[in-house]
Amino acid sequence: MLKTRIITALILAPIAIGGIFFLPPLGFAIFTGAVITLGAWEWANMAGFRHQSGRILYALITAVILYGLLNVPAVTVLWLALAWWCVCLWLVRSYPAGTARWGSLPVRAVMGLLVLVPAWVGLNHLRTGSFQFGQVGNNLWVILYVLCVVWVADIGAYFAGRAFGKAKLAPRVSPGKSWAGVWGGLAAVGAFAVLVSQLASASPRETVLLVIASLVTGLVSVLGDLLESMLKRFRGIKDSSQLLPGHGGIMDRIDSLTAAIPVFALIITQLGWLTAGHW
Numbered sequence: 001m002l003k004t005r006i007i008t009a010l011i012l013a014p015i016a017i018g019g020i021f022f023l024p025p026l027g028f029a030i031f032t033g034a035v036i037t038l039g040a041w042e043w044a045n046m047a048g049f050r051h052q053s054g055r056i057l058y059a060l061i062t063a064v065i066l067y068g069l070l071n072v073p074a075v076t077v078l079w080l081a082l083a084w085w086c087v088c089l090w091l092v093r094s095y096p097a098g099t100a101r102w103g104s105l106p107v108r109a110v111m112g113l114l115v116l117v118p119a120w121v122g123l124n125h126l127r128t129g130s131f132q133f134g135q136v137g138n139n140l141w142v143i144l145y146v147l148c149v150v151w152v153a154d155i156g157a158y159f160a161g162r163a164f165g166k167a168k169l170a171p172r173v174s175p176g177k178s179w180a181g182v183w184g185g186l187a188a189v190g191a192f193a194v195l196v197s198q199l200a201s202a203s204p205r206e207t208v209l210l211v212i213a214s215l216v217t218g219l220v221s222v223l224g225d226l227l228e229s230m231l232k233r234f235r236g237i238k239d240s241s242q243l244l245p246g247h248g249g250i251m252d253r254i255d256s257l258t259a260a261i262p263v264f265a266l267i268i269t270q271l272g273w274l275t276a277g278h279w
Contacts, residue, residue, distance in 0.1 A: 004246035012244065021140055025128045029070070035250060036120045037063045039258075042240040042249045043112035046231040048105040058109060065113065066120055074125035074276065075269055081118030081262035085220055088259075092226045095173050099234060108231065115227070115258045122262035129274045133210070134200035142274070145196065146217065146264045150256045152192045153185035153218040160184020169222075174229040182222060189218035209271055217264040224259030228252070 019031035040062035044055035069077065091098060102108065123143070131139035158181070165178030193214040197207035228251055232240065239248030247253060268274045 006246075008245050008247055020143060025124070028127050029124050032120055032123050033063060033066045035254070036066065036116050038243065039116055039240075039250045039254060040112060042243070042251045043116065043231075044109070045237070046228070046235050046240060046251070047108035047112055048235065049109075058112075062113065062116060065117055069117065069121060072121075074121050075266065077118050077121040078125070078262050078266035078269070081114070081122065082266055084114045084118070085223055085259055085263065088223055088227050092170060092173055092223065092230055095170075095230050096234075103234065111231075115224075118262040119254075119258040122265035125265050125269070125276070126261070126274065129269075129276055131268075131274050133268075133273050134197065134202035134206055139274070142268070146261055147257070148192065149189055149214050149217050149264070150221045150260050152188045153221055154256070155185075156188025157181035157185035157222075160187075170226055173226050173233060177222070177226070182219070185222070186215055186218050189214050213264065213267045213271070216267065217260045220263045221256035221260040224256045227259070228255035 019035075020028070023031055037059050041055050041059035044058040047058070049055045049058060091102065102111065126139060126143050126146070129139055131142050133142070157177075160183065161176075161178045161181030164180035164184070167179045168175060169177040169179050169182060190211055193211040194207060197210050202210065228240070232238065240251035241249030243249050244253065265274065
């Protein structure tokens with residue numbers, strides 16, 4: 001299993017790096033749209049589509065929606081995403097109660113669109129927008145930053161959870177997660193944000209705001225993970241798919257990012273650090 005995971009990672013890493021950091025904006029949109037479309041195919045399974053034709057149709061509908069949003073103001077979608085993740089907090093906290101409201105196939109299908117579509121919009125808003133923070137003006141750096149926030153939160157949560165994880169965060173959804181993991185992840189994110197602020201020659205005000213934005217992003221990334229865990233638990237499956245040998249599916253790798261990206265993009269837009277750009 002470990003060998004399979006390593007081989008898969010070695011194959012995917014250069015593809016991901018090339019797609020994110022070396023494509024022009026339109027190429028970036030197509031590349032990330034393809035990833036989201038594959039994620040939609042996996043979500044169709046979690047939503048309850050049992051036949052391959054239904055899953056493919058759902059993925060194609062998602063792709064069409066992405067195309068239709070190319071010229072829609074990103075901030076409108078990002079506000080919708082923020083509202084959606086507030087609803088998700090209630091869904092996760094109340095599970096298994098409330099499943100009668102969202103357990104039907106059509107509702108879970110709509111839930112997938114609310115997760116995947118804003119993530120794509122937020123990511124492309126980060127890519128095409130004009131970014132300025134401290135003395136850094138390259139918007140590719142902000143994409144790398146939000147990815148690192150999620151990774152740092154995961155790493156901090158892992159070590160803090162192993163050392164102090166007795167009080168469980170959401171045992172009915174994801175028994176392995178603990179409150180100690182959450183606080184450890186947020187502590188790591190806060191330290192990372194301060195470090196990046198110093199490297200970027202940010203002002204004290206910018207540093208404080210970046211720490212706050214990063215902590216909110218790290219916190220909501222946990223919610224993204226929990227939501228997917230809840231859907232898989234309800235559906236009775238372990239992984240979203242087997243597309244990535246040794247790693248499960250694409251959704252298993254981007255669940256935290258689907259929540260973190262649109263929320264972070266909205267926050268830094270409201271702070272005036274990111275303005276809308278062009279394709």
